[in-house]
Amino acid sequence: MSAPALSFERDIKPLFREKDRTSMSRAFDLWSAADVAAHGQAILARLQDGSMPCDGAWPADKVDTFATWLNAGAQP
Numbered sequence: 001m002s003a004p005a006l007s008f009e010r011d012i013k014p015l016f017r018e019k020d021r022t023s024m025s026r027a028f029d030l031w032s033a034a035d036v037a038a039h040g041q042a043i044l045a046r047l048q049d050g051s052m053p054c055d056g057a058w059p060a061d062k063v064d065t066f067a068t069w070l071n072a073g074a075q076p
């Protein structure tokens with residue numbers, strides 16, 4: 001049995017705090033599936049190197065969830 005495909009609205013958007021969205025709004029909208037998909041590789045790189053969020057890196061399981069969603073085609 002395989003897990004259901006990850007969706008932005010259900011699985012990814014809740015990972016981003018209002019503070020994250022506000023902080024990054026000049027570059028992209030972290031609550032928009034289209035924006036996050038378009039900047040997905042840059043976002044993943046920052047999550048993996050721990051430089052974003054600026055106030056503390058995500059635990060590996062959150063980064064893995066984001067990577068899985070992105071690599072599966074970034075479904076809305």
Ligand code: HEM
Nearest residue numbers: 016019020023024027039042043044046047052053054055
């Ligand atoms: C999960 C949440 C966040 C993600 C995925 C994220 C992602 C990114 C990415 C991809 C860039 C590079 C933008 C570019 O290439 O133009 C960036 C830059 C930046 N972010 Fe974030 N960010 C997050 C949260 C935050 C927070 C909470 C703050 C701080 C209050 C912040 C402050 C900045 C600043 C000041 C820059 C520009 C300077 C730099 O490149 O380091 N971000 N962020």
